[in-house]
Amino acid sequence: MEKIVAKLLIYGDLPEDSILMELSRVSRDLHSNNYSKEDLISRCFKQVKRLLELATECAFDNNLWQSYLTYLLIMDENPFSLTCEKVGSREGSVNHFATSDFHAFRELFNYDFSEIENTLEIDCFSCITNYKAIEKPELMYNKNVSEKVGFLAGNLRKADSDEAFFKGVTEFYKKIGVGAFGLNKAFRLREQSDGKIEFVPINNMDRVVLDDLVGYEIQKQKLIANTRAFVEGKKANNVLLFGDSGTGKSTSIKAIVNEFYGDGLRMIEIYKYQFRQLSQLISQIKNRNYKFIIYMDDLSFEEDESDYKFLKAVIEGGVETKPDNILIYATSNRRHLIRETWNDRRDVEQDGDIHRSDTMEEKLSLANRFGVTIGYYKPSRQEYYTIVKELADRSGIDITNEELCLEADRWELNHGGVSGRTAQQFINHLLGK
Missing domain, CATH: 1.10.8 (Helicase, Ruva Protein; domain 3)
Incomplete structure (x- = not known):
């Protein structure tokens, strides 16, 4: 196995603690004839346990080893996979290296663990290559990941040549995508210790659809029309859903993501304290082959809060233009988002029906940057x-x-x-x- 892994070039930058790299070192030490049998058995069992944990989380079945290798191919965001996601496979010298890597993966797909098992007198690898998962509720795992990994693994299992393997992987990249964005529909942000952000998938997102929301037909149609234009590559606006609590604003956003997920729509939920990271967020997703809704739930600001200025700059007015594959959808109980008081009107100048107020204009300018505003009011x-x-x-x-x-x-x-x-x-x- 270590010789096969050493041939990887494009996909060779795997984490040193990944299951594949750990098992390749087990194989290397086994062939060195200078090893402790008990140590190698312990290391094998540790990696098999990790594989079982991943299989449980993602509901892998049948051949867990092949499902794991497929998962690696899907999650590896390298220049080749990202290019295929954007434009599909194209003629070029990089295809030579990719085909070589896929040849190695084909060898790994059909790797014979009998040498390791016979030498160490274990049978764990035979078990995971013919595995029957315990039936469990879908809420316990991410169904999107399970279905897509199973789909690609099935196609790659049938590939009878390096070219067929190449075609299966690159077509998946183009149709579904690569990395976490290819496998999941919604995310939250998490700040790492170095200040960078990572996207954490939301595995248990409500499976609500718009028909589940009774009433509010006009509101739903406005939201659908704007989102459909967005996913079709047409001009669309940022959306503010405002109104009374409990009227279905947040439910409508979740339903929209569920409805247009198959068209490449993804959602990233962000909280007020994370507004300072908006620029970093946008820079990481602006070149991806998806349409992103940055979702802000229950958005409102008090008088002494100034974080809304980061949001204003991102929506409209900053030096860098907001990418075409990003829209902001927000819900709020306040029509103008920022708390208003009568003190805001002290500097109003009256001139017929026209007023000029720096304070009021500052507060209204944020809400005015949402091109579509949809009111949700309490029912009669x-x-x-x-x-x-x-x-x-x-x-x-x-x-x-x-x-x-x-x-x-x-x-x-x-x-x-x-x-x-x-x-x-x-x-x-x-x-x-």
């Missing part, structure tokens, strides 16, 4: 009943409309008033009885 009493009835029907609750509405009224009196969220909480209450 009758609309509330409609939402409750629809949710009850979907949940299979067998109760008369009269009794349902009466109980819904009693519930909302003690639970924040009429809203879609209150209606869902009421239905959850009934289901829990």
Whole structure:
């Protein structure tokens, strides 16, 4: 194995502590004839355990070794894989080196572990190459990762030549992508010790769709139209969803990501304290072959907060133009995002119907940079009943409309008033009885 791994060039920069590199060193030490049998067995078991942990996290099945190698190919963001993601495979000298690497991976795909097993008297590798996973709920793993790794591993298993292997991998890069962005739909930011940021996948994102949100048809259509234009490469605007709490603003954003995920849409959730990292975030995603929504939930600022100025510069007004593959979607209970007081009007100059106020203009300028603003307001009493009835029907609750509405009224009196969220909480209450 160590001789095969040594041939890797484009994909040769693997972490020294990766499973593949650790096992290649086990093979090297085994062939040196100067080793401790117990030590090599312990090292093998340690890597097999790591492989089982990854398989559990990603729901790998059948041949875990091949699934792992496929996962390495998908996650390796190198100049070749990133270029294939952007434009597909092209004629060029780099293909010679890539084909050589894929030949090595084909050898690894079909690697015979019998020498290691026979010498060390273990059978763990035979087990993981014919593995049956325990059935488990989808919430325990990332289904997107499981399906895509399984799909590519199946194709590569059938590849009968280096050229077929090359075609399978590069077509996957072009169609699906490479790295975490290729396998996941939503991310959060995490700052590393050196100040750089990393994208952490959100594995348990709600699988809500827009049809799950009862009512608000006009609002949903505006959001769909803007997002569809965005993923199709047309001009689109940043979006601000504002209005009363519990009306479905955040749910609409999640549903939009779920709906357009197959079209290359990805979401990155960011919090106010991370606004200073916006420029770094954008620089890392601006050249990727995806459309990104930078999502800011419950966005608002108090008078003494100034972080909104970082956001203003990014949206519009900075020296560097915001890339075409990035939009900002925000939700807020405040129409103008920044808290306003009557003191803001002290410097107003009246001239007919026109006012000039530096303070007010400063505060309004952020909200005005969202090209699409969509209002979500509390439903009327009758609309509330409609939402409750629809949710009850979907949940299979067998109760008369009269009794349902009466109980819904009693519930909302003690639970924040009429809203879609209150209606869902009421239905959850009934289901829990």
